[in-house]
Amino acid sequence: MDLLNGKTALITGAARGIGRAVAVAMAQHGARVILADVTQPEVDDIAGAVPIILDVTDEDATERAYDALAAKGLTPDVVVPNAGILHLASTLDMPTDKFAAVLDVNLTGAFLTARAGAKRMTAGGRIIFTASLFAIRGGAGNVAYSASKFGVAGMMESMAADLAPAGIAVNAVGPGQIMTEMIEKLVATRLADGLPDPRERLLARIPMGRMGTPQELAGTYVWLASDLASYVTGQTIIVDGGWQVG
Amino acid sequence: MKKVLIAGGASGIGRASLENFRSQGDAVFLADIDMPAGAALAKATGAHFLQADLGCAEDPARVVAGCLEALGGIDTLFVNAAVLASAPLRDWTHEMWERSLSVNLSGPFFLVQAAAEALRRSDNASVILTASTGALRGHAQMHGYHATKTGLIGLVRSLADELAPDGIRVNAVLPGFIDTPFNAPFWAAQANPAEAERALAASIPMRRQGQPHDVAGVVAFLASDASRYVTGTQIVVDGGYSAV
Numbered sequence: 001m002d003l004l005n006g007k008t009a010l011i012t013g014a015a016r017g018i019g020r021a022v023a024v025a026m027a028q029h030g031a032r033v034i035l036a037d038v039t040q041p042e043v044d045d046i047a048g049a050v051p052i053i054l055d056v057t058d059e060d061a062t063e064r065a066y067d068a069l070a071a072k073g074l075t076p077d078v079v080v081p082n083a084g085i086l087h088l089a090s091t092l093d094m095p096t097d098k099f100a101a102v103l104d105v106n107l108t109g110a111f112l113t114a115r116a117g118a119k120r121m122t123a124g125g126r127i128i129f130t131a132s133l134f135a136i137r138g139g140a141g142n143v144a145y146s147a148s149k150f151g152v153a154g155m156m157e158s159m160a161a162d163l164a165p166a167g168i169a170v171n172a173v174g175p176g177q178i179m180t181e182m183i184e185k186l187v188a189t190r191l192a193d194g195l196p197d198p199r200e201r202l203l204a205r206i207p208m209g210r211m212g213t214p215q216e217l218a219g220t221y222v223w224l225a226s227d228l229a230s231y232v233t234g235q236t237i238i239v240d241g242g243w244q245v246g
Numbered sequence: 247m248k249k250v251l252i253a254g255g256a257s258g259i260g261r262a263s264l265e266n267f268r269s270q271g272d273a274v275f276l277a278d279i280d281m282p283a284g285a286a287l288a289k290a291t292g293a294h295f296l297q298a299d300l301g302c303a304e305d306p307a308r309v310v311a312g313c314l315e316a317l318g319g320i321d322t323l324f325v326n327a328a329v330l331a332s333a334p335l336r337d338w339t340h341e342m343w344e345r346s347l348s349v350n351l352s353g354p355f356f357l358v359q360a361a362a363e364a365l366r367r368s369d370n371a372s373v374i375l376t377a378s379t380g381a382l383r384g385h386a387q388m389h390g391y392h393a394t395k396t397g398l399i400g401l402v403r404s405l406a407d408e409l410a411p412d413g414i415r416v417n418a419v420l421p422g423f424i425d426t427p428f429n430a431p432f433w434a435a436q437a438n439p440a441e442a443e444r445a446l447a448a449s450i451p452m453r454r455q456g457q458p459h460d461v462a463g464v465v466a467f468l469a470s471d472a473s474r475y476v477t478g479t480q481i482v483v484d485g486g487y488s489a490v
Contacts (some may be wrong), residue, residue, distance in 0.1 A: 222402075
């Protein structure tokens with residue numbers, strides 16, 4: 001449990017779900033963690049954690065946040081641009097502003113967080129994006145989300161090529177069906193509307209027969225941030241209980 | 247402490263993984279075709295050793311039986327043995343082709359078949375097959391290698407689907423250019439090996455070939471609790487070579 005001793009990690013979208021689980025796991029492995037989100041993340045239960053408020057779509061605010069951290073002696077050598085939003089709508093019903101907002105947060109926001117972090121990594125480092133199964137497959141209602149996550153996957157591969165000579169490895173984790181608060185809300189809304197539980201259809205095609213937990217996902221981020229992944233760059237690591245083979 | 251069966255580990259990637267598992271205190275049973283190197287490594291590291299040829303029909307079951315006798319179970323099955331044959335298309339014989347298939351594809355398949363019952367008893371069973379970025383690319387003359395390594399990707403998917411209900415995860419690791427003796431036939435097939443090696447390093451984003459321990463880190467992850475929801479997938483470890 002000491003894979004990340006001496007490392008400093010910045011995680012965006014860290015107030016809840018996958019981001020928070022990643023922050024907790026990295027802290028357990030000895031990293032100093034900075035949790036960023038649009039609302040102040042709760043960090044009382046994470047040793048040495050630093051919470052910051054950050055809108056990842058705001059380039060100036062992002063640069064200022066990194067500078068403020070540097071002033072406290074915190075320069076991240078691991079950056080996890082994880083902040084993401086979801087707007088599900090069929091193509092013909094997708095409002096243009098919602099489509100743009102999803103790309104703005106999930107793709108442009110991830111780029112700004114990663115670039116600002118890479119600029120300050122003077123001795124190499126790691127960037128770990130959150131992709132998705134919707135970065136390798138499409139799905140009904142996912143026209144905006146999937147566009148953003150395919151974008152993340154392509155950006156990650158190009159960024160890996162750009163930054164490898166500087167000793168910065170760039171990868172992504174591709175979560176499958178993970179039981180987060182975002183999904184719990186979705187399920188609750190559908191059940192309240194008298195619609196069938198979407199999990200039944202999902203579970204039928206997951207070989208492991210269950211959804212994953214944010215904690216199970218976090219181990220892959222920890223591994224990618226560690227010395228064990230010393231020659232891994234330009235990859236999306238799928239964590240899906242076998243969903244993509246089914 | 248895990249019980250680890252490694253097929254193909256007297257040198258290179260398998261050896262680095264064996265040493266890594268042993269340094270964590272895991273029990274290791276090594277099967278390899280190279281008797282002197284395998285026996286010496288086992289003696290030096292406190293692993294068990296059995297000389298075996300994965301290309302022989304009876305050896306997968308013999309290896310699993312030997313492992314169960316020595317360790318009493320299997321949590322991790324790491325199948326890494328392979329052959330790399332290289333020849334112009336017209337010179338490929340049936341014998342060469344069959345040897346590639348039997349060692350690189352049939353051996354892994356029948357090892358998993360033989361080990362499945364023991365793996366079901368583990369609380370974190372993991373099967374790791376060494377494929378290659380050769381499953382994503384092609385090189386002249388290496389027909390048997392590319393065909394079998396690509397075949398392993400399909401095998402991983404079908405095995406993952408069948409074995410997931412039993413709690414057995416199955417994944418592939420795809421090393422890119424790793425600096426081991428295994429690649430000697432590849433370099434020998436190049437017109438100017440030294441120049442080709444320099445050109446290769448320049449074309450890899452990380453600007454170097456991988457070392458065996460770089461791959462051992464991926465194997466360690468796939469064997470560990472940290473990858474409990476990872477199955478049916480492939481992890482490339484190539485310094486970015488195939489991403490660009």
